[in-house]
Amino acid sequence: MGRGSVMAAFKEIRNTAGDFVINRIAAAGVVGAGGGGFPTAFKLKTGRRVRTVIVNGAECEPLLKVDQELMARYPAELLAALAAVVEATGADLGVVALKEKYKEARAAMEAVIGSYPGLKLHLLPDVYPMGDEHLLTYNVTGQTIPPGGLPLDAGAVVINVETLYNIRRALEGLPVTHKYVSVTGAVRRPITVKVPVGTPVEVLLELAGGPYAEGYLLVEGGPCMGKVTGPDAPVSKTTKGLIVLPLDHPLAAVYQRDLNRGLKLALSVCCQCRQCTDFCPRHLLGHPLEPHRIMRAVTYGLADVALPQALLCSECGLCDLYACPFNLSPRQVNRRIKAELREKGFRPGGWAGSQPLPLRDGRRVPTGRLVERLGLKEYAASPVAFQGGEVNVSRVRLALKQGAGVAARPLVGVGARVERGDLVARTDGGLGADLHASIGGVVRSVEGEIVIEGGGD
Ligand code: SF4
Numbered sequence: 001m002g003r004g005s006v007m008a009a010f011k012e013i014r015n016t017a018g019d020f021v022i023n024r025i026a027a028a029g030v031v032g033a034g035g036g037g038f039p040t041a042f043k044l045k046t047g048r049r050v051r052t053v054i055v056n057g058a059e060c061e062p063l064l065k066v067d068q069e070l071m072a073r074y075p076a077e078l079l080a081a082l083a084a085v086v087e088a089t090g091a092d093l094g095v096v097a098l099k100e101k102y103k104e105a106r107a108a109m110e111a112v113i114g115s116y117p118g119l120k121l122h123l124l125p126d127v128y129p130m131g132d133e134h135l136l137t138y139n140v141t142g143q144t145i146p147p148g149g150l151p152l153d154a155g156a157v158v159i160n161v162e163t164l165y166n167i168r169r170a171l172e173g174l175p176v177t178h179k180y181v182s183v184t185g186a187v188r189r190p191i192t193v194k195v196p197v198g199t200p201v202e203v204l205l206e207l208a209g210g211p212y213a214e215g216y217l218l219v220e221g222g223p224c225m226g227k228v229t230g231p232d233a234p235v236s237k238t239t240k241g242l243i244v245l246p247l248d249h250p251l252a253a254v255y256q257r258d259l260n261r262g263l264k265l266a267l268s269v270c271c272q273c274r275q276c277t278d279f280c281p282r283h284l285l286g287h288p289l290e291p292h293r294i295m296r297a298v299t300y301g302l303a304d305v306a307l308p309q310a311l312l313c314s315e316c317g318l319c320d321l322y323a324c325p326f327n328l329s330p331r332q333v334n335r336r337i338k339a340e341l342r343e344k345g346f347r348p349g350g351w352a353g354s355q356p357l358p359l360r361d362g363r364r365v366p367t368g369r370l371v372e373r374l375g376l377k378e379y380a381a382s383p384v385a386f387q388g389g390e391v392n393v394s395r396v397r398l399a400l401k402q403g404a405g406v407a408a409r410p411l412v413g414v415g416a417r418v419e420r421g422d423l424v425a426r427t428d429g430g431l432g433a434d435l436h437a438s439i440g441g442v443v444r445s446v447e448g449e450i451v452i453e454g455g456g457d
């Protein structure tokens, strides 16, 4: 056999192994667990050259501890899964990017990584934001992703730590049935806990000893990029945190802000100081995003060419939570513009490649300073206990759409008996993720979501 045929045979073997990994991930219903919810099998089946697989261990939202705990507790499992993903994508390198300050996670990873010559650790500074794929890819590879582009445009694939944990389980044939969530803020016993997908938020509150504030707001996700939720809402495959904020906490007011009132306020007080633009991490990366200009256009009703720039906003919130002296919210405005442009089917013409601004390093915001500004110091200082083991719940509500893409189609009817891990809804190959029973029990509803009652397993 000549060298050419040997190489072809080797490529074929590698492709087959790659397909096996990706098919297992698809069958397990893995989606990005860091919040985005993009179906992981689609992300990995790139059809393009991948140089670096980056594991996003930045966990830059204050108060969240899920990824740090997983890296500290399951380094061997995570690195084995990363090696499989590197192999499946044909990448040259796998990099676990985590903050230098995550001492336990770092020590655990360093103790194992020597067994994997194709993997390495990359230490990140403690600034906010850092988990944004554009910022992370630049920090790790030194390459910028073009504005509006994907990490693949810089030869990278980015996956979250818990996603990697789920990939590891998928390789053993185990579907995604559970989710790790940090429950913090004004609760008696802050915890990070693993619960079945579909668990009601009120169960998380009980596990954390309950809120100690009289009136409170519940925020799903991190304090900077979360969204308001309620006690009945179910945990999804992307729920990372639950933050309890007393109603008189300044951050609670931010979450209850009304856009129309905000616009009126902006018209009267936005002084075009540019602070929002000067601190915008995407702007500092060289993207043509100038939130002060968008604010000017919107408040004066101008059809400015700046408006499509809103599509480049990551909604990190630094402009309204930190930069603006009047607490105005360019982020909220950008969110609205993005929704309207998408509704109209607007397609941007493409933005030119970017170069980071020389001022960038001096404008980065240390997490500690942001925590102080947001009035979260007390919560950030409280230890967050890790509660290992299983939590039994008697009722789960499984949304048919657990992330990006289409909703899954129920495969079970009302009254059906299901076991934990059974496939209960599928996407039939479309962009989306299959869904599995997270507890054993009886199906009570399949309208818009699958409700299972039972538990105790
Ligand atoms: S920081 Fe606030 S006041 Fe200054 S330009 Fe931006 S929105 Fe206007």
Ligand code: SF4
Pocket (backbone or CB within 6 Å): 276, 279, 280, 281, 282, 283, 289, 291, 312, 313, 314, 315, 316, 317, 318, 319, 320, 330, 331, 334
């Ligand atoms: S939320 Fe504000 S600071 Fe963050 S990317 Fe958007 S405009 Fe920039």
